[in-house]
Amino acid sequence: MDVVPGVDPRAPLLEVTDLHVEFRTQYGVAKAVNGANFWLSPGETLAILGESGCGKSVTAQAIMGILESPPGYITKGSIMYRGVDLLGIPEEQRRKVRANRIAMIFQDALSALNPVYTVGFQLAELFRMHRGMSRAEAKRRSIELLDQVKIPGAKDRINDYPHQFSGGMRQRVMIAMALALDPEVLIADEPTTALDVTVQAQIMGLLADLQKQRNMGLILITHDMGVVADVADRISVMYAGKVVEEAPVYDIYARPAHPYTRALLESIPRLDMKGQQLNVIRGLPPALTDVPRGCAFNPRCRYAKDACRQDPAPPAYSVAPHRTARCHFFREVLGE
Amino acid sequence: MSDPNAITAVEAPSLQPAGPRGRRGKSSDKPRSLAGDAWIDLRRNKIFWVSVVLVAVILLMAAWPTLFTSADPRACTLANQHGGATGTAYFGYDFQGCDVFAKTVYGARNSIIVGIMSTLLAGVIGLFFGLAAGYFGGWVDAVLSRGVDIMLGIPFLLGAIVLSNRLVTEKSDGVLAVTLTLGLLTWTSAARVMRSAVIASKNQDYVAAGRMLGATPYRLMARHILPNSIASFIVVLTILLGTNIASEATLSFLGVGLKNDAISWGISISEASPYARVATEPLVWPSIFLAATVLAFIMLGDAIRDAFDPKLR
Amino acid sequence: MFRYIVRRLLQMVLTFFGATFVVFALTFANQDDPLQALAGERPITESQRLALTERYHLNESFLTQYWYYMKGLLTGDLGTSLTGQKISAMLANAWPVTVKLALLAIVIAATIAVTAGVYSAIKRGGLFDNVTLIATLVVLAMPIVVLAPLAQLIFGIKLGWFPPTATRDASLWDLLLPALVLGSLVIATELRVTRTSVVENLRADYVRTARAKGLTRRRVIWVHVLRNSLIPVVTLIGVDLGGLMSGAIVTEKIFNIPGVGFNIARAITTEDGPLVVGFVSVLVIIFLVVNLLVDLLYAALDPRIRYE
Numbered sequence A: 001m002d003v004v005p006g007v008d009p010r011a012p013l014l015e016v017t018d019l020h021v022e023f024r025t026q027y028g029v030a031k032a033v034n035g036a037n038f039w040l041s042p043g044e045t046l047a048i049l050g051e052s053g054c055g056k057s058v059t060a061q062a063i064m065g066i067l068e069s070p071p072g073y074i075t076k077g078s079i080m081y082r083g084v085d086l087l088g089i090p091e092e093q094r095r096k097v098r099a100n101r102i103a104m105i106f107q108d109a110l111s112a113l114n115p116v117y118t119v120g121f122q123l124a125e126l127f128r129m130h131r132g133m134s135r136a137e138a139k140r141r142s143i144e145l146l147d148q149v150k151i152p153g154a155k156d157r158i159n160d161y162p163h164q165f166s167g168g169m170r171q172r173v174m175i176a177m178a179l180a181l182d183p184e185v186l187i188a189d190e191p192t193t194a195l196d197v198t199v200q201a202q203i204m205g206l207l208a209d210l211q212k213q214r215n216m217g218l219i220l221i222t223h224d225m226g227v228v229a230d231v232a233d234r235i236s237v238m239y240a241g242k243v244v245e246e247a248p249v250y251d252i253y254a255r256p257a258h259p260y261t262r263a264l265l266e267s268i269p270r271l272d273m274k275g276q277q278l279n280v281i282r283g284l285p286p287a288l289t290d291v292p293r294g295c296a297f298n299p300r301c302r303y304a305k306d307a308c309r310q311d312p313a314p315p316a317y318s319v320a321p322h323r324t325a326r327c328h329f330f331r332e333v334l335g336e
Numbered sequence B: 001m002s003d004p005n006a007i008t009a010v011e012a013p014s015l016q017p018a019g020p021r022g023r024r025g026k027s028s029d030k031p032r033s034l035a036g037d038a039w040i041d042l043r044r045n046k047i048f049w050v051s052v053v054l055v056a057v058i059l060l061m062a063a064w065p066t067l068f069t070s071a072d073p074r075a076c077t078l079a080n081q082h083g084g085a086t087g088t089a090y091f092g093y094d095f096q097g098c099d100v101f102a103k104t105v106y107g108a109r110n111s112i113i114v115g116i117m118s119t120l121l122a123g124v125i126g127l128f129f130g131l132a133a134g135y136f137g138g139w140v141d142a143v144l145s146r147g148v149d150i151m152l153g154i155p156f157l158l159g160a161i162v163l164s165n166r167l168v169t170e171k172s173d174g175v176l177a178v179t180l181t182l183g184l185l186t187w188t189s190a191a192r193v194m195r196s197a198v199i200a201s202k203n204q205d206y207v208a209a210g211r212m213l214g215a216t217p218y219r220l221m222a223r224h225i226l227p228n229s230i231a232s233f234i235v236v237l238t239i240l241l242g243t244n245i246a247s248e249a250t251l252s253f254l255g256v257g258l259k260n261d262a263i264s265w266g267i268s269i270s271e272a273s274p275y276a277r278v279a280t281e282p283l284v285w286p287s288i289f290l291a292a293t294v295l296a297f298i299m300l301g302d303a304i305r306d307a308f309d310p311k312l313r
Numbered sequence C: 001m002f003r004y005i006v007r008r009l010l011q012m013v014l015t016f017f018g019a020t021f022v023v024f025a026l027t028f029a030n031q032d033d034p035l036q037a038l039a040g041e042r043p044i045t046e047s048q049r050l051a052l053t054e055r056y057h058l059n060e061s062f063l064t065q066y067w068y069y070m071k072g073l074l075t076g077d078l079g080t081s082l083t084g085q086k087i088s089a090m091l092a093n094a095w096p097v098t099v100k101l102a103l104l105a106i107v108i109a110a111t112i113a114v115t116a117g118v119y120s121a122i123k124r125g126g127l128f129d130n131v132t133l134i135a136t137l138v139v140l141a142m143p144i145v146v147l148a149p150l151a152q153l154i155f156g157i158k159l160g161w162f163p164p165t166a167t168r169d170a171s172l173w174d175l176l177l178p179a180l181v182l183g184s185l186v187i188a189t190e191l192r193v194t195r196t197s198v199v200e201n202l203r204a205d206y207v208r209t210a211r212a213k214g215l216t217r218r219r220v221i222w223v224h225v226l227r228n229s230l231i232p233v234v235t236l237i238g239v240d241l242g243g244l245m246s247g248a249i250v251t252e253k254i255f256n257i258p259g260v261g262f263n264i265a266r267a268i269t270t271e272d273g274p275l276v277v278g279f280v281s282v283l284v285i286i287f288l289v290v291n292l293l294v295d296l297l298y299a300a301l302d303p304r305i306r307y308e
């Protein structure tokens, strides 16, 4: 079933180019995303990493087309899905892309689920609205879905309300909801941050399994580098609204090309560093209303030189095939 | 709330990082008090100024009615019954031949007296109930809350009719009775605001610290809790002042409020409405004055609240 | 749910006795001559005096009096008015038109308030929102004693669009103007609460989820947001009823509608104490019962309470 005319099945699954998003608030314009670039292929997991407030969720919302507007506006860039620019199609088609082709999981499942409807209703709604199924049919499919995400006693739990589930089970419901219409792309925005460590692992495992079964492209947003190593194929590191480094996961862990990535890696607590002081990045990320000239990272960068404090900002240098970094001195960083 | 002039140092609101996790804004080094922000907002609010002017005029009218009219509202001659406007009787004459303009101007005084006194009474009762319930919590709170429940179990006007009927004495003008009635029946909202304000500030560090250092409850309430909750308290009372003036008129209209020769917009409306077909002015003018007065106080309260709580605007 | 209901019922019993006791005590306590107080300035005959003494058990203790008063209320025996009519019969005569009026007012007010409130919230800060904000302020500040006579004067008498008075068997059309007046008492608060609540809910995470599910905007708002937003609005109905009862006294007096409010207003003028107390007591009871029902409805609407 074609929800968008012009879709070319051979074109790349998802390609975000030079995405700019800003929030126009009464206090000024906050440039939340300033040229984000990345791509995603079927079956692949791309992790988007970065400190709180660097624009990860805003990027995800822009891809989904669910930015709150006003105050949020996409001012530049393109989001190509299978050869169609999602920013250029009518809202009605855009709406059908959501859940059907690109779906999303949110961080806090308790607040992300509607408290006054049963999970059954909220699942079945997808089938009824998008597929025109009857209530009975939609209910049957919803139970199947809950089974697939391994919720015990799905048949009975379908009539429960979100607050009656445990945190982990609720996140499973969210996953079921996102997968209901067999999307090709799944965006998971910090899907496990709100959960206990043991439950986190289960949920990540479940996501990985389901992804493999369905050959979905997965964008995993997180600020936890530890989670990433196990599941991601490639990593995009964001800083102040830009992707500052993009690379296969192995390369990045072995030899980061951007000082920020490097600092992030050094801030992971490691067993062999027990007792030593943790290496946190000094300083704070810039206010988005007031990003520094040149490289946005320069006030915090230990490699910074005069060139870094001058416009233009570093472009995305090609470090290796499939590998970019926005740092004038990436060679120096790599070489160390 | 401090002296508004003391905080004009902060001019326009400076650029702030947007969003829930506002970070390093340009403004973070300048202290911006809540009252300061509120006053800046308030100064720009047209509704605020309109209501301030209205309130001022009404207070003036209540204090010195002779500034507005030299006629005696009680000098009525039946010969003038429903007569049109003449001389200074700009609004003509009513059924009994009284000067409608004079009567309307003089009506402000009782409205304001009853309104202010009953609101003060309600404020005092509400203050004590709210402070006690919020500060002591536990069974004190439980008992007081049940008391409020019972109060709220009686629709306001019905309670007021019964109570006012009971309080008013044969020959009095009913001002005291209505004041008491309104004061005794309308303190619940003030108490509720006070209670939640106390509970909110009780959990704040400085109050807890003060308590640990052995400050007495009274000192804590007077020094910390009251100043922090005074804004919402004032808002509630300002609005209550407006509604109490309306209630006075309603009770007087029904015959359980001011009586025996007292001048009240409610009585004027009640007397004029059966003759509305014949003479509209005796009905229309007191109505307009009453509505404007109530509106002025409610707008004022609304504007202050918006200034202090801009979240949802 | 069960615990919630039990708790509410217990609270209600307490409030019920408290409120009726207050009404009773206000009327009878500490009176030199309660009968004269009931009758106001009217002279009462010896036979009336006897009947009233017996009716209110005035020669017995205060609590006993209260007991008899409650018993009468609960068994539907409201006594006799000073005009010699049975109060329960007068009530039976009066309530249908009042209920009709009140229901009409509630339906009109709720429909307008919810629609305009939702629209205002969606277009927050826009022209419509600002106009409604000011309009609600004006309506909020309009005392019923101003609104009712002026509406009657303008739309009933001058323009002649509506009948300026209504009878006991009034049609819905006859009651429309008074119902609008009455509804305006509650419409402003309902609208504002709806608006605030929708604004809050529009920011909720679940709305983002609903949009991510590719639902139409209409469905997101009218199914997901509205259901959540209506919870606080529904709780208003209970409070509003008190306002409507009060408003009905003035409205029915102005529009000459021979309902419950009209009877109370007339009883006040003719200083018919037993009639006032009888009617008021019944209204207080209705108010309490409706508020209990509203609380149960609240539980039905909000599953987080239902499964407490």
Ligand SMILES: Nc1ncnc2c1ncn2[C@@H]1O[C@H](COP(=O)(O)OP(=O)(O)OP(=O)(O)O)[C@@H](O)[C@H]1O
Residues within 6 Å of the ligand: A023, A025, A030, A032, A050, A051, A052, A053, A054, A055, A056, A057, A058, A059, A068, A071, A072, A223, A288, B017, B018, B019, B020, B021, B022
């Ligand atoms: N609705 C909004 N209005 C104004 N500013 C917003 C809005 N939503 C996000 N922002 C701003 O955009 C910036 C990026 O926010 P975003 O939520 O994308 O961060 P994030 O990288 O997801 O952080 P976290 O890891 O904490 O989730 C933030 O500075 C935030 O203040």
Ligand code: SF4
Residues within 6 Å of the ligand: A258, A259, A260, A295, A296, A297, A298, A299, A301, A302, A303, A304, A305, A308, A314, A326, A327, A328, A329, A330
């Ligand atoms: S460009 Fe300069 S400031 Fe920016 S990351 Fe590279 S070295 Fe640091």
Ligand SMILES: [Mg+2]
Residues within 6 Å of the ligand: A056, A057, A058, A189
């Ligand atoms: Mg985020």
